[in-house]
Amino acid sequence: MKTDSCLRYLEDPEANAGHLAECAECRALFGEHEVATKPLALDALPLAPWEGATHRAWPLVLGGVVVALIAAAVLCMIAGMTPLHVVESSFKSVQSMRAFVFTSADALRDASRGAQLAFAGAFLAVNGVLVALLRRSPRGIDA
């Protein structure tokens, strides 16, 4: 900003637009620059995961849920099962898991000191690896 004309341009750029043609310094600062750009074809870019994601296809969703519910009801009727039976049967795996955990805990209580130490070592090792794996940041959309 050297001259009064530069200051006048700064105060009112539109009224003094002709100043840019005279002053190289102001032209460099405020003039239009021609940056080489490539035309961007948006359709050529890969489809982002969020595009169209909020669309709710209710007919498909309701159709799928209704078909599954009807199939479940028909099969339960054929098998002569009540919903209570279904719930009981589905908890079988949970019960076996619970039995496995309690049996293992009892066995650990009765085990020798060496076995208990080995279990403690395995526990620490597995949880150490879990923490190490959890430290890695997710790749997700950056992949």
Place this chain on the structure above:
Amino acid sequence: MRRMLRLFVPLTIVAATLVTAMIAAPAEPARTFDLKSITLQQAASMVQQSAVIVSLVAVWMLAAVALTLMSGREVRASSTEVRASALHCFTLGLVAVTSFVLTAIVFSYLIPYFIGVPLLFALAVFAVITKIYGMVAVFHAVGTLVAGARSREHLASRKWLRGDLAMAVIGALLLGAIRLIPVVGPIVWGLASVFAIGSALATKFGRREPWFLAWRPAEA
């Protein structure tokens, strides 16, 4: 030290796989499937099993719809993670399942000291939430892999087969149908569960935040 670590991580993963397989293995040995020698009682048992599986698939679908409506963005982030780094999710899932089991045994060991009961309850709640959320993310991932649009024109031309909700429902239907196949079904469902737990933990339930804060000394 680095070499030791390089050996240690795969060994832990193998151990984790063995523990998971031991837990997932059926209590009874698999019977050979022969239509000629099948009895009426066995047939009835098979129908009952199918009824239980289909009922559970219906419940899973309802859960998928509810969870996708409540937090679609998070489910989508976890689903993307499953597809972008599947091996990491699988490894993390295996190690997490093993960790859950070992931790549950340790907490059961502590039951006589009372503190074990609330800890075991908290662990069970966390494991169930992880599994449910992760399975919905896996449904979404499977649905997107199978029926997802590949281009914008493809997406624009679709009326129903688009959006998170549709992908989750299609994935649930597909995995549910596979689960009905004897022998293969439970294996595929088990693998999906491992992926599910891995993806849920890898993305911190879709929030993509770090689990642990990095310690840095305060600058004066």
